[in-house]
Amino acid sequence: MYCVDSRFRNGLEIFFINEVKDFDRDIIVMLHGFPDDAFSFEGQIESLKERFNIIAPFMHGVLNDSELNKNRICPRELIHDILHLLKEVNPNGEKRVYLMGHDLGCFLSTAIAQISSHQIKGIVHINGLGLQQFYSRKYNLNQWIKSYYVLLTQVNIFRFFVTKVFPDFFLNLIYKLSYIEKDHDLYQRDRRVFNSIYIYKYLFRKTFSLIGAPTMKVSVPTLFLWGNRDxxxxxxxxxxxxxxxxxxxxxxxxxxxxxxLSAQDKVNRILENWSGFCHE
Incomplete structure (x- = not known):
């Protein structure tokens, strides 16, 4: 089991897996998606912790039983939480920082790379996209068919049924559709991982600000790792x-x-040899 540490920002704790062992090492920030928590990166943490300092934050409300402050699930606050942690582990901005996101964590990775480009040296996207890239698919019928849940999560009654009435059913359905083996620890997650469902509401609103906006390109090396049956x-x-x-x-x-998770060994081998992690 990993050390779960915390830091306060604006009166609320940010919980994160803290695998900072050697301050001379480069840093990887691992950002989980939905419905999930930071423990899903265990395989990648074990594979990379001898080479990197690793922190893996938990979205608010998915780790403990404290009442969820929905305002801290909005994109701006989530981004500032990560920047706050980066300031803790890289106070002078001298260390190389890499961002690894899964699902909604990829939105955060892309945003942080654009905001704090001076310290970000590489990005890994695991089955996830930056928000502007996702928005660019607005005329893609296949993507809308796959992402119908984004519209459903805008409705209060749907969020209520998912998070309060049938959480176990929906968790099992999502993981089954993702080809996760039935004996995997992911199935042991409880309804708290659904607390971050509110981020879909905020991200959907955020897409309206992208109408007519110029394309923001990411300049650092980026690796997309994708399951072929997503x-x-x-x-x-x-x-x-x-x-x-x-x-x-x-x-x-x-x-x-x-x-x-489903191709953990292959993913880890690719990460261990990815040129984006090599020193310049």
């Missing part, structure tokens, strides 16, 4: 990726939406 997001094409990233690779592996 039932929630379409596999990004190289043409699409090149619109938003200057230096990016796409690796498609057997698996579903949690490919870092």
């Amino acid at each position: 039932n929630f997001l379409e596999i990004p094409s190289l043409v699409e990726v090149e619109k938003f990233y200057d230096k990016a690779q796409v690796r498609v592996l057997p698996g579903g939406h949690w490919v870092h």
Whole structure:
């Protein structure tokens, strides 16, 4: 079991897995998606912790039983939480920082790379996209079919049924659709992982600010790792990726939406040898 640490920002605690062992090492920030928590990165933490300092934050409300402050689930606050932690572990901005996100964590990775580009040296997207890249699929019928839940989560009664009435049913359904083995620890997550469902409401509103906005390209090396049977997001094409990233690779592996779990060994081997993690 890992050390779960915390820091306060604006009166609320930010909980995170703290694997900072050697302050001379580069840093990886691992950002989980929905419905999930930071423990799902255990395989990647074990694989990389001898080379990097690693922190893996938990979205508010998914770890403890404290009452969820929904305002801290909005994009701006989530981004500032991560920047606050980065200030703690990289106070002078001298260390190389890499961002690894899964699902909604990829939105945070992209946003932070654009805001704090001076310290971010690489990004890994695991079955996830930056918000502007996702918005660019607005005319993609296949993506809308896969992402119908984004619209449903805008409705209060749907969120209530998912989080309060049938949480076990929906968790099992989501994980089953993601080809997670039935004996995997992910099925032991409880309804608290659904607390971050409110982020869909805020992100949907945020997309309206992208109408007519210029494309924001990410300049640092970026690696997309994607399960070939993802039932929630379409596999990004190289043409699409090149619109938003200057230096990016796409690796498609057997698996579903949690490919870092269903193809853990393959994902870890790719990460261990990815050129984006190599020193300049």
